[in-house]
Amino acid sequence: MAISSQIKIRDTAYELPRSVCPKCGHEMDRATGVSLDDEVVPKPEPGDSTICISCGEWLKFNGDLSLSRLTEEDIGMLSDEQFLLLQRIGSGLRKIKAG
Numbered sequence: 001m002a003i004s005s006q007i008k009i010r011d012t013a014y015e016l017p018r019s020v021c022p023k024c025g026h027e028m029d030r031a032t033g034v035s036l037d038d039e040v041v042p043k044p045e046p047g048d049s050t051i052c053i054s055c056g057e058w059l060k061f062n063g064d065l066s067l068s069r070l071t072e073e074d075i076g077m078l079s080d081e082q083f084l085l086l087q088r089i090g091s092g093l094r095k096i097k098a099g
């Protein structure tokens with residue numbers, strides 16, 4: 001899937017405990033790593049950020065790898081790369097949904 005030519009989306013989908021997006025209720029049990037370069041993206045760990053593939057909400061993994069919304073404080077602690085990735089993926093999802 002090509003969301004943006006500059007974002008590398010991994011072939012590996014990590015299996016995760018089933019969790020529900022707190023915004024739209026979409027059930028997820030997998031996550032795919034993305035990055036802006038060729039670095040290997042490891043399996044998600046508690047505290048990592050992610051995005052709901054259904055509604056684009058910015059999320060984070062809790063201690064048990066369930067999902068909750070990113071707070072303003074969480075967003076303030078993201079690296080520039082993490083912020084950019086979430087923005088670009090969210091924008092790509094909106095374009096895909098708009099058809």
Ligand SMILES: [Zn+2]
Nearest residue numbers: 021024052055
């Ligand atoms: Zn959602």
